[in-house]
Amino acid sequence: MEKQDKNNNRMKKFERYLVPCPNCGKDILYHMTQCPFCKSEVTTEYYKPMNPDTARRIKLALAVIGFIIVIILLVFAR
Structure with a gap:
């Protein structure tokens, strides 16, 4: 249970850096230029x-x- 809480806290730190991929809709980091799931090019306004x-x-x-x-x-x- 404690390990799961640590994992959830770690993921909460990254939630502010996640944006949905415009092609597949999965969450990716805002600085990525290519989606790791669908391999489509992503243009970001932040990076x-x-x-x-x-x-x-x-x-x-x-x-x-x-x-x-x-x-x-x-x-x-x-």
Whole structure:
């Protein structure tokens, strides 16, 4: 009984993030772009996927920062 109560409490936390799929009507998370049940494309008003060009720039910036950190660590490790 206690395990079931914990499970119900956990599900209540996610209820605010659920929206019905416009195709099959099953509950899906609001940020999903494809329904896991019927595999139809879902357009959401809450979540917009990141622009691929922006994602590429972020990855490049993180790679440069990581490279700089590695170089600094190698210099100070001597």
